[in-house]
């Protein structure tokens with residue numbers, strides 16, 4: 001078993017679930033009232049506990065409750081919160097300088113991150129990278145670059161896709177509530193086609209790809225298409241792992257038709273799925289890859305990496321931004337990526353995934369509301385259905401998330417139909433803590 005003691009960050013927090021008040025406690029409730037009076041209502045929260053410390057596999061709130069973290073701030077703190085190496089790197093950089101704007105006067109940290117990304121992303125070809133702040137910004141820039149390179153406009157996206165909350169990426173995202181409702185109009189030249197969803201469509205990868213491609217050819221046409229972008233495992237859409245061969249078939253079609261194939265690995269990237277990138281398990285390399293979430297231990301950073309000829313097609317000054325590739329975030333990224341490699345966290349992700357899948361496979365024998373157990377590595381999920389059917393069971397799903405939170409276990413939901421509980425623990429969590437968290441979910445299932 002992988003030893004995670006080296007990356008238990010935070011101020012040496014006891015690795016335990018301990019409730020000293022109800023959830024949320026009085027201090028969190030007081031802060032929540034202030035939040036509601038000061039923060040725009042659109043900025044909602046999943047679990048209103050106000051964090052004061054976090055590390056390893058726990059989060060401590062303002063009332064002194066210690067909760068098990070099965071969300072990692074949405075797949076961000078893969079190396080754990082306040083991982084020691086990240087804290088050191090940030091401290092060292094913040095004492096030197098905090099900002100110059102890389103496109104005014106550059107610094108080596110940015111270059112080093114680009115070199116590292118070019119090295120570790122899939123594809124044995126000459127690559128370039130450009131750094132940004134958020135996942136949505138990386139996706140927007142990947143589309144900008146693909147359009148500039150191909151001199152075409154169309155962008156193909158998929159059912160159940162999630163790509164962000166800016167205008168372009170909202171338009172690329174599938175789900176209306178809560179992401180898009182009332183926030184249009186959206187950017188033109190975005191075309192949505194069916195995706196592979198083995199639990200619901202029962203199709204092989206080849207069959208699902210043929211359907212997607214037929215629709216692209218009939219309704220868009222390769223000559224109008226700059227890019228096709230897809231998450232290798234759809235995240236917000238429900239942790240949907242496409243049928244084997246689906247992604248490669250799409251990629252082959254894109255290559256044959258002069259369309260830039262982009263993998264959005266913002267959620268799947270950085271050891272999460274048991275390899276450094278999810279694409280490492282697909283047998284091909286995308287033209288461009290977008291990364292963010294797990295890249296820098298919690299500091300805001302994102303990237304587009306890919307084929308040099310595509311990346312270099314945009315003119316100088318065409319890509320950038322005031323804060324893109326901030327030096328502190330770059331220092332954090334270098335320490336974070338080093339930690340994934342040195343601590344063999346991809347391996348740890350596989351151990352975590354096996355543990356979660358075995359746990360729910362056992363429960364599924366006696367509970368047919370567990371429709372599907374899927375995912376890869378520490379990106380695992382359970383899709384809940386009504387007993388005896390495949391009808392989505394969103395009520396049970398939200399009850400699990402709510403009651404788990406009240407019992408000191410942070411779990412997140414997702415899915416187009418709101419019926420998926422997703423598990424994204426930090427890779428620094430111990431087996432004991434993870435199993436305790438899962439048992440809380442099992443007890444809630446038994447009682448509901």
Ligand SMILES: *Cc1c(COP(=O)(O)O)cnc(C)c1O
Pocket residue numbers: 133134135136137139162163164165231235236264265266267292293
């Ligand atoms: C979270 C996410 C994004 C958006 O990232 P932000 O940093 O929130 O802008 C884009 N794509 C995928 C696949 C994501 O999971």
